[in-house]
Amino acid sequence: MTIDFRRTVPVFRIFDVAKAHEFYVDYLGCTVDWEHRFAPDMPLYTQVSRGDLVLHLSEHHGDATPGSTIYTELSGVRALHAELAGRNYPYLRPGLEQDEIGTSLTLTDPFGNRLRFNEPGAAAQPSDGAPARACLSDHPGAATSGTAPRGVVASPEYAQYAAEAPPCDAPHQTPRPDPG
Template sequence: MSEEVIPILRVADAGAAAEWYARLRFAREWEHRFEPGFPLFLAVARGPVRLFLSEHEGDARPDTLIHLKVADLDVVAAEFGVQPQDQPWGRELELTDPDGNRIRISPVEDGEG
């Protein structure tokens, strides 16, 4: 088992957020709710990359920024109808999920991963 860091993103509707993240090719792994009507907490994954999406108010703050490195930057850009921008440090794009969390996306460089 390898070590990992899993960002937790605060969302108003975890089910709807999981559908938005599916456009980034994240798949639902599991979900948990303490009781019916309680806030939903769920995990989505894209290969070895995992995010937790939480409706629990104390788990994370809104307007979080995460950086995601992908092998298919142009495919992601096309899915969202945006163009990657050339920055001094490389190509990237930034998306904002329906809850205001920002996802900065750049390509995996040769030798990474």
């Protein structure tokens, strides 16, 4: 018998259906494919999708861990960024980031789950062969050189990173002044 994996569907934990719909349907542009509850007063389990992006969202305790991340490859990340920038969603203003694997856009939903959209491409590799790492957005909150990103404790390892810091603190899209 041959093993044939068909598709993977990530499950994200949600805590508020209205907030989930505001983010996934109104902001990200997904469609609600179906919803399931064992009874009207039971937690929701639903599927949302946009093209080949398919996600399950669950209010059920134990179905997923809040703060999870998915990584998905796509073409058109700049167009997605422009589309989202034109939406009236006051809770998120993501930037584009470019590194050695491509151009990426990271979104964080209202429950702390992250969706990392990456468009691989030759544009991510400079002509001299050195890895590229640059923040491609004009983010309003700028950190000062040597400031640790959220959740990073200043340490000798971080000090070395800060000395060689790229102009952006990945994955937070916080622009930094060029240390040069």
